[in-house]
């Protein structure tokens with residue numbers, strides 16, 4: 001008996017999860033569909049698991065981390081753009097006036113994203129993001145952005161991979177921004193990261209070919225864009241989908257329609273102390289329709305405050 | 318000594334290749350970049366190999382196999398479209414008048430492709446193609462289209478995978494057409510197949526979500542489209558590129574610009590007896606600029622007639 005208890009303890013695949021309904025539902029699903037004697041067995045090539053990123057694998061408050069990158073980038077590029085001092089939304093950023101920046105609305109945000117994410121080659125952009133994340137600090141948590149990943153989700157990714165699931169990110173965030181940062185953090189290679197992207201152009205460049213990033217949206221990987229991009233790029237319907245907002249709802253529905261047994265996992269931000277608490281009324285990561293549908297269909301909902309022992313990896317140190 | 322000879326014989330990774338320059342160049346490259354003591358060593362996650370499909374992994378004469386699918390599909394759908402009897406390019410197909418069909422030009426071909434590749438869900442299209450390939454026969458070879466794959470290339474794909482390369486298809490052909498056929502033949506899963514594609518639409522469909530195929534081109538995976546799609550989807554520069562036409566030239570150049578040692582492989586169709594012989598003047602699979610650049614840069618060129626012992630797997634039986 002002692003030996004069995006010991007065995008169970010050391011082999012807990014999700015040690016940062018409390019013994020909650022969400023934890024037991026995940027484990028029951030994985031054990032069922034990987035059991036070759038089960039009627040619900042899923043062959044390895046079809047074990048596709050898709051994860052939203054912002055607010056699902058790392059935090060997204062008080063604003064998307066990619067927006068902080070864009071803001072820092074505007075500041076870094078300002079010497080080359082003296083006209084920005086008098087021009088919104090750049091003026092707001094250079095004066096650290098977040099209120100004026102937010103008043104510039106989506107139009108202002110898109111302008112900043114394009115100004116800071118285009119005009120360079122794909123290699124240059126990769127280096128810029130990698131350099132940024134090395135030194136940048138989150139404005140209130142005061143740690144690196146790549147430290148604000150969720151320890152319980154890292155364990156879940158690892159647990160699924162140990163059971164021969166192929167783990168993908170399917171995010172509204174920029175695909176090349178993520179690629180520059182997350183492979184190391186999540187153990188997910190570039191080719192398993194799907195996201196929004198800018199237009200690009202191939203230039204032979206006298207025998208030194210480059211791919212240039214252009215200021216225009218090529219794909220918006222959100223809402224319907226998620227199942228559509230999954231079909232375009234992966235070409236298989238997932239059996240496991242994980243997200244935290246209404247932008248993930250279509251991916252959940254699409255996964256739920258799999259003829260294999262499937263799993264839908266919503267992360268509910270309920271922890272105002274250790275992380276942030278927000279859902280139906282939030283401007284970022286709104287979870288309203290998705291929450292209703294999850295409750296109605298019995299999808300699994302993580303209650304962050306009660307289900308997770310720790311939020312971030314640095315809490316373990 | 319005898320033991321060593323025997324060992325070499327049984328471990329020949331490319332048994333259907335004659336002892337040619339192309340064979341030895343491939344093996345020398347793979348042995349070099351997978352040797353951890355070599356200055357040219359490539360870590361496993363960066364061993365990305367991209368293969369064109371039509372005329373490179375299977376035949377493409379006297380017309381792309383996908384066009385034969387479209388023609389057969391027009392015939393199958395004709396009872397539902399009585400108007401096609403009097404309407405080009407459908408009339409030409411229904412009367413088996415290939416000359417009139419070709420006279421309809423690219424406009425006619427595109428119309429047929431859209432009429433036969435859209436208007437169904439992604440699952441329905443997959444079933445239609447799978448059903449077709451089970452019974453359809455090539456017009457002159459009189460075998461199934463999936464039997465007209467190149468045995469030496471199957472061995473090359475397997476050899477690369479055995480050396481931890483990730484093998485991708487990057488083709489101008491339709492991605493979902495290929496996915497329905499080639500996973501089984503080439504051992505390449507859906508998510509490693511890139512190609513051209515039609516626009517799609519997500520429909521919640523009262524709780525039974527579907528993705529519908531629409532009559533419009535979403536992406537043309539040819540020429541510059543190849544490196545651009547590789548960057549969008551894989552997010553890594555390949556170290557090995559294989560193709561047979563000018564449509565692959567940009568993929569070759571892009572791969573050739575890798576800071577790792579890389580390999581460019583052109584298949585030259587030189588065998589009028591066992592397959593087809595064509596290059597600079599061909600309407601299908603034209604190899605003109607690519608051939609010049611390959612010769613100039615010392616890329617490896619397969620001389621199909623002299624380098625390959627067999628062309629198709631059924632010759633081995």
Ligand SMILES: [Ca+2]
Pocket residue numbers: 052053054055056243244245285
């Ligand atoms: Ca999210």
Ligand SMILES: [Ca+2]
Pocket residue numbers: 369370371372373560561562602
């Ligand atoms: Ca080709």
